[in-house]
Amino acid sequence: MSLEQTELPDWYPLKRVSGKISVDDMITLGKKKIDLLLELVKDPEKIMLTNPDPKVESIGGLVLRIATAVTEDRFFQSWLVESEGDLLSIRFQHAKLSERLVILRDLFGDFILGWNAITSFFNVSKDEIWQEIYYLVKDQYKKKKDLTNLFNAVYSSENGVIAVRFWEAPRLIKRKRGILRKGWLITFTDYLTRELKWKFQRKLEEHIKKLIEEKRQGSEKLLVLKDAMNELMEYWRNRRDVISPRREFTLKGKKLYERPDLWPLCMRTLLSRLESTGYLPHGERLQLGLFLKRLGMTLEEQMEFWYKFAVDNVGISWDEFEKKGGYYIRHIYGAVGSRKDYEAPKCETIISKYFCPYKTFSSAQLKDVLKSFHPDMDEKVLREILEKARIGEPTQACKIHLFYIAKRRYKITEITHPLQFVRLAFMARRRKRGDTGNVEENSE
Ligand code: SF4
Numbered sequence: 001m002s003l004e005q006t007e008l009p010d011w012y013p014l015k016r017v018s019g020k021i022s023v024d025d026m027i028t029l030g031k032k033k034i035d036l037l038l039e040l041v042k043d044p045e046k047i048m049l050t051n052p053d054p055k056v057e058s059i060g061g062l063v064l065r066i067a068t069a070v071t072e073d074r075f076f077q078s079w080l081v082e083s084e085g086d087l088l089s090i091r092f093q094h095a096k097l098s099e100r101l102v103i104l105r106d107l108f109g110d111f112i113l114g115w116n117a118i119t120s121f122f123n124v125s126k127d128e129i130w131q132e133i134y135y136l137v138k139d140q141y142k143k144k145k146d147l148t149n150l151f152n153a154v155y156s157s158e159n160g161v162i163a164v165r166f167w168e169a170p171r172l173i174k175r176k177r178g179i180l181r182k183g184w185l186i187t188f189t190d191y192l193t194r195e196l197k198w199k200f201q202r203k204l205e206e207h208i209k210k211l212i213e214e215k216r217q218g219s220e221k222l223l224v225l226k227d228a229m230n231e232l233m234e235y236w237r238n239r240r241d242v243i244s245p246r247r248e249f250t251l252k253g254k255k256l257y258e259r260p261d262l263w264p265l266c267m268r269t270l271l272s273r274l275e276s277t278g279y280l281p282h283g284e285r286l287q288l289g290l291f292l293k294r295l296g297m298t299l300e301e302q303m304e305f306w307y308k309f310a311v312d313n314v315g316i317s318w319d320e321f322e323k324k325g326g327y328y329i330r331h332i333y334g335a336v337g338s339r340k341d342y343e344a345p346k347c348e349t350i351i352s353k354y355f356c357p358y359k360t361f362s363s364a365q366l367k368d369v370l371k372s373f374h375p376d377m378d379e380k381v382l383r384e385i386l387e388k389a390r391i392g393e394p395t396q397a398c399k400i401h402l403f404y405i406a407k408r409r410y411k412i413t414e415i416t417h418p419l420q421f422v423r424l425a426f427m428a429r430r431r432k433r434g435d436t437g438n439v440e441e442n443s444e
Pocket of ligand 1: 264265266267351355356357358394395398417418421
């Protein structure tokens with residue numbers, strides 16, 4: 001059967017679906033898809049070993065895109081796009097060859113696969129193509145072992161090379177990962193499949209954008225789903241913020257970056273969210289990364305931290321991570337790029353640009369999160385914190401949280417920096433142990 005006649009697999013999230021579905025079924029499938037995407041972080045192997053349920057993966061995926069469009073929740077959107085990308089990478093690795101080819105065609109359009117097809121289509125010899133591409137990429141393969149692997153995977157394998165229309169793989173052109181011939185990009189098949197997640201995510205974003213436009217133009221069929229989609233969003237927020245660390249995950253030790261119990265709520269929530277979902281959007285990664293750096297975590301430790309715990313590193317080797325995420329982490333340590341030694345942002349910046357729970361969360365979410373960290377928190381303290389957050393005074397709410405953790409009241413007007421919070425919480429603990437330390441802020 002030719003590729004044109006082959007259908008996309010039923011589990012593929014971008015496969016067109018038709019037919020009718022009740023709102024209740026939409027909610028059920030949406031929730032199941034959320035559970036699946038969250039499970040991906042905790043137990044990717046389990047996901048690999050289970051056969052996909054097409055209804056959940058495809059229809060559930062569509063429901064979640066609708067939820068994104070109807071609510072326009074940007075955190076949900078970035079989580080969804082990232083998680084769907086990771087799920088697709090796993091499904092693709094374990095799919096049949098025919099399924100993989102049809103997915104490649106859906107994402108990259110027409111392609112020519114294999115040495116025989118390419119050499120005859122472009123009327124060029126195999127050695128010529130191999131040498132030209134190899135010349136561009138050889139610096140990546142300094143070790144003899146890597147070069148042998150490349151040779152076996154590309155030169156000695158009939159399907160080691162592929163051609164796509166050049167505009168379909170702009171990043172490969174930018175990185176010089178292939179050669180151009182008659183409007184086509186000829187590249188190693190492995191390079192193209194590594195672009196799969198990125199390409200899929202762009203397509204997913206396009207779908208969401210179209211749905212958002214439809215909604216803004218007053219589409220009744222979307223607007224009527226508002227309550228149902230809000231219910232899904234609430235479900236996601238509750239599941240995401242529930243403290244459910246992966247077993248192997250522990251930050252325990254004496255150093256301040258190993259003491260989340262002394263951190264302000266913003267950083268504890270981000271850490272917990274990373275534990276439960278394996279994902280943080282760019283700004284929140286930066287917020288947590290710079291905080292950990294200023295608490296004394298070394299570059300090497302932080303590299304290890306993100307490699308282990310961020311879901312987009314599932315299934316990638318340490319070498320690949322070093323090239324991909326590693327660059328970004330080295331950047332915040334000033335080891336590459338602009339070589340600036342970045343400071344951790346202060347509360348004012350976090351509140352306006354990043355994540356401060358007292359600013360972002362609803363009262364109900366805030367209550368849940370505080371209760372999950374402090375099940376014994378006094379109702380009066382809880383009410384005071386919620387009230388300060390409700391009236392738009394996040395740094396005051398944070399101050400009351402600090403007093404609760406420190407078990408003492410400092411003479412400070414507000415919390416201005418997450419590091420100030422840690423320092424005061426730490427000093428209070430030391431004082432309790434009999435060491436008065438050197439506290440700058442006077443205590444009442
Ligand atoms: S007030 Fe500052 S330290 Fe406290 S949670 Fe908000 S951003 Fe974090």
